[in-house]
Amino acid sequence: MTTTTHAPSRGCYQRGCRRPECAQANYRYMSRLRLEHSRGQRRRTDTTQSRHHIERLMAADWTQAQIARAAGLVHHIISDIRHGKQTISNATAYAILSVPIGPPPANIRDVDATGTTRRLRALVAIGWPIEQLAPQLGIFPTALGNIARGELANVRATTADSVALLYQHLIRESGPSNRARILARKKGWHGPADWDDIDNPNCRPDTSTASTELGFRERAQLRREEIIHLAWHGDTPEQILARLNGEVSISTVRQIVQDWRTGEKRDRKQVAA
Structure with a gap:
């Protein structure tokens, strides 16, 4: 029987997948959840403390985008909290409270996202799905997906550097996911070999061999x-x-x-x- 490769997850199980590995991921999640409930632990918390922390950061000249990137969160989460969101996950609260109070560090600066977006797309094109890249970069999959889809004009300089470093390491071999390759082909994303100057916004991919990459x-x-x-x-x-x-x-x-x-x-x- 032919099978396809995809990362097992509870989310995949919730969408209807019944592969053993996805069912097991859901079982582990529910087991931990029941254990936490029996101990009186909760996975979500009130946003009051996080909202206060965000306001203190903004008073110290941080922007919402800078706070989100420093915390490794999607930008809209910070905005939602400031505008009355009642609860957030414990992990989100911890990420926000981990950002130190004071002026934003000098290295928190934005750079053009072109090269970062192209590198992420190129890695997907050779079989590396966003879900596997995100943990290696310490970035939430949703946030990394936003960059790959070209939804951000600029990214944090340290993010660009991290993606560039991982890119140099992973382009040496094909990734494990055929679904990632299919996704990239459907979206018209180009692999590493198609770029002469991947950071140059004016550079266009070389598509002369694109039709022969796959027979x-x-x-x-x-x-x-x-x-x-x-x-x-x-x-x-x-x-x-x-x-x-x-x-x-x-x-x-x-x-x-x-x-x-x-x-x-x-x-x-x-x-x-």
């Missing part, structure tokens, strides 16, 4: 793995076809799903005969 068989295999992953999530062949934007026929989707469910792959020569 017909490789593209078919990646598409097959994506169909199987969606079937794992409980999507019907019709739903899968819609998510693939009609890239394959409904008969092909149904056949791949049937092959996966039965553990057998049809013999095309025999069918043709």
Whole structure:
């Protein structure tokens, strides 16, 4: 049986995936949650202390964006707390309270995000998903995803440096995720080999060899793995076809799903005969 590679998580389980590793991730989460409840521990806390800390930082000339980046949080979380959000996770509160009171450090400066965005996209294009990159950078996956999608014009200089360093290390080998490669191809993200000057906003990717990076068989295999992953999530062949934007026929989707469910792959020569 053909399988696809994806990072196990409770979130994946909640979206309908029933792979053993995702089910186990959900079981571990719920076990810890029940244990914490039995001990009277809670995962969320009142925002009063965090809001007061944010206001003290802003009085010391910090901006909301600087506080968010220093705490490793998404920008809107700081804004939500200031505008009346009642509770946040303990981890978020700890991250905010860990930012020391005083003027913002000199090294907290913004730089153009072009190179950082391109590097993240290039890593995804060779099989490194955002979910695996984020822990290595000490950045929340959501925040790193915002950068990769090009939603930020500027990033913290230290973030840019960290991504550049990790990029130099990881481009030496392909990543483990075919789904990441599929995502990058669908979004038109370019790999490391396509860039002559990845930090130059005026540089354009070299697409002369893009069509030959993956042959017909490789593209078919990646598409097959994506169909199987969606079937794992409980999507019907019709739903899968819609998510693939009609890239394959409904008969092909149904056949791949049937092959996966039965553990057998049809013999095309025999069918043709």
